[in-house]
Amino acid sequence: MFENAPCAYITLLPNGRIQRVNKTLLGWIGHTAEHMGGKRFSDFLNMAGRIYFETHIAPLLRMQGSYDEFAIDMVTAAGEPLQMIANAREGRDAAGKALFTRLALIKATDRRRYERELLQARDVAKTNLESERETSELREQFIAVLGHDLRNPLASISAGARILGREAKSDKEHQVIAMLETTVLRMAGLIDNVLDFARGRLGGGIALDRNASKLLEPVLHQVIDELRLASPGRLIEAEYAIDVPVDCDRSRIGQLVSNLVGNALSHGSSNEPVRVRAVTEDGLFRLSVANDGEPIPEAAMAKLFEPFFRGEVRASRQGLGLGLHIAAQIAKAHEGRLTVSSTREETCFTFVMPLRQRSQDHVRHEHQS
Template sequence: MFDNAPCGYVTLLANGRIARVNRTLIGWTGHTSDQMIGKPFSGFLNMAGRIYYETHIAPLLRMQGFFDGFAIDMVTASGEHLQMIASATDGRDAGGKTLFTRIALIKAVDRRLYERGLLEARDTAAMGLARERENSELREQFIAVLGHDLRNPLASISAGARILGRDATTEKQHQILAMLETTVMRMAGLIDNVLDFARGRLGGGIILDRNANAPVEQMLHQVIDELRLSSPGRQIEVEYAIDAPVNCDRIRIGQLVSNLVGNALSHGATNEPVRVRAVTEDGLFKLSVANGGEPIPEAAMEKLFEPFFRGEVRASRQGLGLGLHIASQIAKAHEGSLTVTSTAEETRFTFVMPLR
């Protein structure tokens, strides 16, 4: 069993010299039994293995009596290196003195190649990940720059529409100018969402300019009036009970309300009003937007605040799918939360944040 074992066996004397070696190891190395017996085991290792064995393995064997799973390279009779995985155990007398050491060795060529392949694959994956991150950052920077540059021509269109509005005389002219202003407002919202999303992905996050002094109602009125203008024929009901200062970024809260109400107008029942309610109570600012219509499917609820998620919408209502995501990020920036409930009676988004 010793000679024909599927692994190499070596027995060393207390002085580290080989006392016995099995046929399996002799066959692997090409050395004869006479060439190995009586010689130091470390003499059959390559230089790195010899240093490692004598400075690390042998001292630990003396200290703890065993050493499992160490890698060494043996030198064959032809001078080639044979990669091995070895485990060693000391045999000791009653007083703890080492009498001999048994070493079991198995070939590790395939395993070492596999490990080397794993390391190379890891390095390749790390390089690929670094390149992908760089490309992703460049893409997001491009989106941010593009979104920023789009503001200039959009501002020119808006200014031109206002100038033309001074000379408009017919009902058709006023309708066309109102359509232009609505389109400009919608495009500005889309650009804001793109910029906020790109900034968030680049690590900047949502930037706030909080102010507890300015009234919130004025901002809410302005946003709701703009949305009424862009959705003629739709009813938006509002209810305010704000009797305490709200320390928030009014522009960002206006953006949140615009996204939520715009979403309700797009997906809610056209024959039912969109209901907006804002109150201060129990040290919190609470704002909800509710609409009637079909409930949101359960599968869609899980992804509702993810970027670019739009669910199943009609072609005329498609957008970038960033509105609810940006709204949720604005809520988080205010140390608040944005939640949703959806039933057959109504779908309601609720934003809650501390007053201070």
């Protein structure tokens, strides 16, 4: 059992010299028992292993009496390193004097190679991750800068359209000016979505300027009127029952409504109205946008609020696929939630956020004073 064990055995004398070696180790390293007998164990280690064994393993072995699973490289008769994993035990007499040391060794070539490959794979993955993060940040910074720089020429187009509108005389001229203005509104919405998406990915999130002292209804009216102008021939019905102040960012809520109504106009039935309803009830602000038409497929429901997701949409309303994602982020920033239900009768997006009672009381006091 000793000679032909599946692992190598070495017995050392107290002075560290080899007393006995089994055939398994001799077969691995190519030396003879006569050649190894009487020599120090460290003589058959490479330089690094020799230093490690003499300065670290041997002293601890003397103190502890054992040392488990240390890696060490022996040198074969051909001068090649042989990677090993070793366990060592000292035999001592009743007085604690060392009598011998036994080492059990197993080949660790595959294991050490596997460990090195794991470390290399980890380093490669870390490098790739850092590179991807840098690339992602650069890409999103580029998007943010591009979106910001697009505002200036868009503002010039809008101003030019207004000037031309004051001098337009024929119906054709008024029609072209109206088309320019609606295009500017749509482009502004796309730029806003791109900027918000870039800010969110760069860690800034959706910024809010909440104010409960100003009415929300005028903003909703303005957004709906702009969408009616941009979608001639489409009917948008709006119903508001906002009885208490709403502590929100009015422009962001307007953006949310614009995105939801724009989505309903794109996907809803063209001969049925889009229905917008905003109410305050039971301590909540609830806003819904509903349309008739084909229900949303089950496969698409789970992806609706993901960035760049677009379902089947009319060619005239192709977008970036950011509208619903930005709307959901605006809802989240208001400690609210945007949900969707879709049946053959109706598809309805609903935004619900809590009303801040403290803010409401403060606002009521301001109005009374």
